Amino acid sequence: MKFSSTTIPGIVVIEPQVWRDERGFFIETYNEKPFTANGITATFVQDNLSSSHRGVLRGMHAQAGPNAQGKLVRVLRGRVLDVAVDIRKASKTYGQHFSIILDAQEAKSLWIPPGFLHGFVALEDDTLFAYKVTGFYDKAGEVGVRWDDPDLGIDWPLASDELIISEKDRQLPFLKDIANPF
Numbered sequence: 779m780k781f782s783s784t785t786i787p788g789i790v791v792i793e794p795q796v797w798r799d800e801r802g803f804f805i806e807t808y809n810e811k812p813f814t815a816n817g818i819t820a821t822f823v824q825d826n827l828s829s830s831h832r833g834v835l836r837g838m839h840a841q842a843g844p845n846a847q848g849k850l851v852r853v854l855r856g857r858v859l860d861v862a863v864d865i866r867k868a869s870k871t872y873g874q875h876f877s878i879i880l881d882a883q884e885a886k887s888l889w890i891p892p893g894f895l896h897g898f899v900a901l902e903d904d905t906l907f908a909y910k911v912t913g914f915y916d917k918a919g920e921v922g923v924r925w926d927d928p929d930l931g932i933d934w935p936l937a938s939d940e941l942i943i944s945e946k947d948r949q950l951p952f953l954k955d956i957a958n959p960f
């Protein structure tokens with residue numbers, strides 16, 4: 779496993795070692811030892827999976843409070859642009875975001891600690907997005923910000939008329955209007 783830091787302290791890209799043979803391939807998707815050795819001392823309590831058509835945009839979401847979530851995200855099928863926005867009030871990179879293409883071929887994963895908004899847009903049909911989280915689902919701790927908030931300045935790769943967004947996500951507020959718990 780190769781761990782690479784990014785422009786935003788705390789966000790880490792993880793590339794697996796891929797073992798290929800005549801049957802296909804094998805990778806470790808999570809191993810506590812190298813994660814801990816690379817400063818990610820997370821305890822995961824829930825695994826999630828979503829399936830999305832091309833153009834589905836989910837975000838921008840965080841979970842705060844007693845069940846605050848760090849997320850280890852990956853794509854099992856298809857391709858996404860994945861985005862994490864730093865909303866840690868004391869952070870030097872507050873308001874900045876990191877984005878990366880995640881796909882099933884490269885099999886990279888992204889570690890997003892608590893204190894970040896997270897979202898992605900599916901770039902292919904039947905995209906399977908899998909993630910481990912460090913806190914149980916807790917509706918009361920949900921924090922959300924609009925995907926097109928100009929203060930986030932995210933350059934989404936699809937035109938807005940191609941996007942499929944839940945009614946809940948369409949109603950989200952701007953970052954400047956939320957009571958930021960981080």
Ligand SMILES: Cc1cn([C@H]2C[C@H](O)[C@@H](COP(=O)(O)OP(=O)(O)O[C@H]3O[C@@H](C)C(=O)[C@@H](O)[C@H]3O)O2)c(=O)[nH]c1=O
Nearest residue numbers: 826828836837838839840849896897898914915944946
């Ligand atoms: C996130 C979640 C949702 N649900 C339920 C609630 C709801 O009825 C249904 C769909 O939920 P949502 O619309 O919130 O799903 P979705 O928009 O896919 O939410 C996810 O978006 C990405 C970007 C993230 O980062 C995740 O943490 C999560 O917030 O699933 C759970 O039962 N457990 C969970 O952990």
